[in-house]
Amino acid sequence: MNLNAPTQMVFIIAVVLALVALIGYFMPTIAIIGVYSFWIMTVAFIVLAAGVMFRGA
Known part of the structure; x- marks a missing residue:
């Protein structure tokens, strides 16, 4: 790969x-963001990892 x-x-x-x-x-x-901050950061990492693994268009 x-x-x-x-x-x-x-x-x-x-x-x-x-x-x-x-x-x-x-x-x-900012309560709603604070509750999901771990998951938002996880999504940010997944987006970045996907951008590295798949060829950009």
Whole structure:
């Protein structure tokens, strides 16, 4: 299996999801994001891993 660099759009999506998860974790006033911050960060990692494993269009 060949690994490729993710496209810029996939990278930006993963970074935005990771930032949303961090904001939700460190700012508990945003309750709905704080509850799911672990899962949002997991989705960000999966998006980034998929971008590396599959060839960009």
